[in-house]
Amino acid sequence: MPTPPHLVIAVDGPAASGKGTIARALARHYGLPHLDTGKLYRAVGLAVRLAGQDPNDSDAATAAALALDPELLDDPDLMSGDNAQHASIVSAHPPVRAALLAVQRAFAAQPGGAVLDGRDIGTVIAPDASAKLFVTALPEIRADRRHRELSAKGDFASLASVLADIEARDARDSGRSTAPLVRAAGAALLDTSELSIDAAVQRAIALVQAAISRDGQQQV
Secondary structure, eight states: OOSSSEEEEEOOTTTSSSHHHHHHHHHHHHTTOOOEHHHHHHHHHHHHHTTTTTTOOHHHHHHHTTTTGGGGGGGGGTHHHHHHHHHHHHHTTTTHHHHHHHHHHHHSSSTTTEEEEEEIIIIIOOHHHOOEEEEEEOHHHHHHHHHHHHHHHHHHOOHHHHHHHHHHHHHHHHSSSSSSSOOOTOOOEEOOTTTOHHHHHHHHHHHHHHHHHHHHHHHO
């Protein structure tokens, strides 16, 4: 089955599920640009932190989103554990999500398509995506992955605290009123708990190919 002329791949899932790694691999495989939408919310959270403001303040977070500085996307603190907390909190504000909606949809609409990963790609950003994946893993597995990732960066938080953070983020992401983390209609489930990175990527490619094939058959 040939690749469609405009291929949009939506990759959703909770923190440390492997969705970012899989999305980047899919982008390389299909020669498409990739957007980690979570970095946009991390940048908003970082802007709020740098301004000394409260991430629970919707007005402050929305102002940061509307005036987002692209340079923050390359800030060394963007991916820190502390900033992850702020990102999760600001992302729950509906006005913040609305402020970043156009940026994400424009990325998906570019010629040729794109791969986007986040928590509401298949449900809100690109509901008509050519292929949708929902990547997940057991909380304990995800906490161990994130703990090793943070330790490698010199952030020596305890495994228990990382697990507590993962579970708190899951609750916020799934329980928010606007664009909650849910499996989109038609999204293929990919549980990476027991898969190596290579195996997870190969499975993701197979699922995308199956989605493309189904779409092609429906258009015949």
